[in-house]
Amino acid sequence: MFHNVPDNLKGLNDHEVAASRKTYGYNRIDATGKSTWLKLLIDILKEPMLILLIAISAIYFIIGDYGEATFMILAIVAVSAISLYQDNRSKKALEALKKLNEPLSKVIRNAKVIEIPTNEIVVGDLSITEEGKMINADGKIVHSNDFSVNEAALTGESLSVFKNSKSEDNKVYSGTLSVSGLAVFEVEKIGKETRLGKIGASLSDIKEEVSPLQLQIGRFVKTMAIIGVVVFLMVCMVSYYHTRNLLESLLNGLTLAMSVLPEEIPVAFTTFMALGAWKLMRDGIIIKRSSIVETLGSTTVICTDKTGTITENTMHLKYLYDYNSDKTFEEPDFSASVLSDLIGYAMWSSEPVPFDPMEKTLHRVYGQTQKEDLRKSYTLFHEYPLDGKPPMMTHLFENAEKHRIIAAKGAPEAILNVSTLSESQKNKVRGLIKGFGQQGFRILGIAKSGFRGEEFPGKQQNFKFEFLGLAVFYDPPKKGIRDVFRHIYNAGIKVKVITGDNTDTTKSIAAQAGIVNLTEEAVEGAAIMKYPEEELMQVVGQQVIFTRMFPEAKLRVVNALKKKGEVVAMLGDGVNDAPALKSAHIGVAMGHKGTEIAKAAASLVIANDDLGKLIIGIAAGRRIYTNIKKAIRYIISIHIPIILTVTMPLFLGWVYPQLFTPVHVIFLELIMGPTCSxxxxxEPMEKNTMVQKPRKMTDTFLNRKELGISIVQGLMITIGVLSAYQYAVLSGENEEKTRAMVFTTLIFANIWLSLTNRSFYYSMFESFRNRNILFVMIIGITVLLLFGILYFPPFSVFFKVSGLNIAELGTAGLIAAVSVLWFEVFKWVKRKRHKDE
Incomplete structure (x- = not known):
């Protein structure tokens, strides 16, 4: 982070900020308007169910049934209100997510570094961008350290470009990414005036990808709609044949069409996903796309970076090894005079304004241990950025007397390779490195060069370096990380560690963190790039630890796992994680210590860097997917008896062919809609959810067996309902009483079905332990409305039913219970078989 503001960088004061904002406005590319209530209402009125209701209302008005017409209008209002409530609830949840995803930017104002919302940047601001951050305005560089930028968003060129205030092109542009170093730039253009703004690129133009589950649900609803049209025509023709009344035939057909159309399913999907994402946001898990919630529950492999993900990324300096004295010093003994050179060159090889945790530590230790602080006396005049495999970096400083400091640090192997040590001397140091690595320490090699010429080598590796020693950091595993991985393994999910660190350190930290199936040898990035595709798929399946990884190698591992059919979640926080984060099914970035590039590439951000939140996310994904299935199976099962009760008496020529009118069907729809969505x-998560294997992404949301069970449930309810019909007819009851028996039986069956379908494994009584107050509310309202229809004369006349006595009510309840609760026996057999296996 940018702590010490150079004296020449004061930034704007409050008065100048206000004046600039008045002249140039806010830093927004696309000021999208919010959806109005009118627009939402128009969208809802396009829904097929509403169109059917409007058509039925029109017919009732034409034939003079004003009571039914009025009821249909009230039904339109009720259905619209429910849809508006659900739609508005979903939209509010998504708006809250969008707001949380808005980035912050650092600027210098009143000679202080502050963080502000990106849209509050003004022309003239001194904006700070660091490694991994997205640049949010156009401007001119006024100060930089080792700064490079990727401008692919504007130019299409994927290679990063090094820039500073003296470069021929010293401009930076909104929408581009800082790859390394740090820069302070004076903002010249914001919002629509930036190059990005003029191109017209906006995140709002990017359409959310349709998930496999959405496609499957869409196909199912279309199939049901086609079936509805066919049966609608059949009912119209049969009804017209019997009655020769076109309007009455149309009413019968429209009644059937209403009972076939499962419009609750897409509404339920949208509601589940949006509210699922909103609930996760309250837990500190920020979802970029609501459909990711569904994918979360299918995760089969988690690929995790080590530093900052498994570990705390605190980079505590534990030991210093001085090569010349061949001694290892442990904190707090870093003030020894013999360490002066080692600490000094370690600091000089870091950025003058540090942003990396290790570099911050080195600067702090330098300030605490050196007799004279020379940082203000020397100026960085030439630098070699972090490069090489393994990587290193070199900085050249000079003071007013032209005294020069050339300092390098990097992976110990890289520093040893460029040092003047003999092979035996190198092997001795390698032994130390291995020992430190096996204890889980991060190690930096430190070196200096006495180069005196002005023609600097093209590559830093061509300097002659004197090896000074090692800086040994301890980055401990996060607290509670063992429990996190235990839960991950219990959920049937595999773990892979993919890191740029060395094998010994990674293995030690992985073992401390509770990662299992560790092999003796790890696979390094260079080897990953050499494997043929088929062999690589085998390797990524067997190996757990991948070390000395670079962006291309990480990406190759993720793609190989995807080809194996795994659903991959990639965890990372650095610039080099971005390609793999983007490619994975679920890219997970750390919100606190993660770079802006990582967060932009990821589909999910963990706000407080707590890996345990990922378990919450996976559990939520599984809960939501299971509950969607419950809702859909409930809808399928309850629609079958409605459809068959409308059609069977008509097709079979029974004594009362038109038991249900649109009034009865819409009442049932008003109960089913809220119950479903x-x-x-x-509904809370079932207790066995997180000890089951992940589902396959290729699975349809309902397999044949599940669909078959739901159809059988629906047919059994149909048998029960039609048995109530025949019971009433054989008892010599009139049409009103028969309709009351059938209608009551179906309402009771609906209540039992909603309760028994709370779990397809545990008993209904076990499910009562999962508190869901909404079930009590909906069932209570349904029973009150039913009794109102049966026993309140204005309602019973309108619904054309007569009241039932206690015996008839008990008979309807018993038939309903028998037609539904057989499923409890089925679940008991299923549990018994599972225990016996």
Missing amino acids: IVYEN
């Missing part, structure tokens, strides 16, 4: 969404 609101009540089941609120």
Whole structure:
């Protein structure tokens, strides 16, 4: 981070900020308007169910049934209100997510570094960008350290470009990414005036990818709609044949069409996903796309970076090894005079304004141990950025007397390779490195050069370096990380560690963190690039630890796992993690210590860097997917008896061919809609959810067996309902009483079905332990409305039913219970078989 503001960088004062904002406005590319209530209402009125209701209302008005017409209008209002409530709830959840995803930017104002929302940057601001951050305005560089930028978003060129205030092109542009170092730039253009703004690129133009589950649900609803059209025509023709009344035939057909159309399913999907994402946001898990919630529950492999993900990324300096004295010093003994050179060159090889945790530590230790602080006396005049495999970096400083300091640091292997040590001397140091690595320490090699010429080598590796020693850092595993991985393994998910660090350090930290199946040898990035595709797929399946990894190698591992059919979650926080984060099914970035590039590439951000939140996310994904299935299976099962009760008496020529009118069907729809999309969404997670294997992404949301069970449930309810019909007819009851028996039986069956389908494994009584107050509310309202229809004369006349006595009510309840609760026996057999296996 940029702590010490150079004296010449004061930034704007508050008065200048206000004046600039008045002249140039806010830093926004696209000021998208919010959806109005009118627009939402128009969208809802396009829904097929509403169109059917409007058509039925029109017919009732034409034939003079004003009571039914009025009821249909009230139904339109009720259905619209429910849809508006759900739609508005979903939109608010997504808006809250979008707001949380808005980035912050660092600027210098009143000679202080502050963080502000990106849209509050003004022309004239001194904006700070660091490694891994997205640049959020156009401007001119006024100060930089080792700064490079990727401008692919504007130019299409993927290679990063080094720039500073003296470069021929010293401009930076909104939408580009800082790859290394740090820069302070004076903002010249914001919002629509930036190059990005003029191109017209905006995140709002990017359409959310349709998930496999959405496609499957879409196909299912279309199939049901086609079936509805066919049966609608059949009902119209049969009804017209019997009655020769076109309007009455159309009413019968429209009643059937309403009962076939499962419009609750897409509404339920949208509600579940949006509210799922919103609930995760409250837990500190920021979802970029709501459909990712569904994918989370399918995760089969987690690929995790080590530093900052498994570890705390605190970089505590534990030991210093001085090569010349061949001694290792442990904190707090770093003030020994013999360490002066080692600490000094370690600091000089870091950025003058440090942003990396190790560099910050080296600067702090330098300040605490050196007799004279020379940092203000020397100026960085030439630098070699971090490069090479393994990487190193070199800085050249000079003071007013032209005294020069050339300092290098990097992976110990890289520093040894460029040093003047003999092979035996190198092997001795390698032994120390291995020992430190096996204890889980991060190690830096430190070196200096006495180069005196002005023609600097093209590559830093061509300097002659004197090896000074090692800086040994301890980055401990995060607290509670063992429990996190235990939960991951219990959920049937595999773990791979993919890091740029060395094998010994990684293995030690992985073992401390509770990662299992560790092999003796790890696979390094260079080897990954050499494997043929088929062999690589084998290697990534067997190996757990991948070390000395670079962006291309990380990406290759993720792609190989995807080809194996795994659903891959990639965890990372650095610039070099971005390609793999983007490619993975679920890219997970750390919100606190993660770079802006990592967060931009990821589909999910963990706000407080707590890896345990990922378990919450996976559990939520599984809960939501299970609850969607419960809702859909409930809808399928309850639609079958409605459809068959409308059609069977008509097709078979029974004594009362038109038991249900649109009034009865819409009443049932008003009960089923909230039960499906609101009540089941609120259903807690079942206790065995996180000890099951992940589902396959290729699985359809309902397999044949599941669909078959739901159809059987629906047919059994149909048998029960039609048995109530025949019971009433054989008892000599009139049409109103028969309709009351059938309608009551179906309502009771609906209540039992909603309760028994809370779990397809545990008993209904076990499910009562999972508190869901919405079930109590919906069932209570349903029973009150039913009794109102049966026993309140204005309602019973309108619904054309007569009241039932206690015996008839008990008979309807018993038939409903038998037609639904057989499923409890089925679940008991299923549990017994599972225990016996």
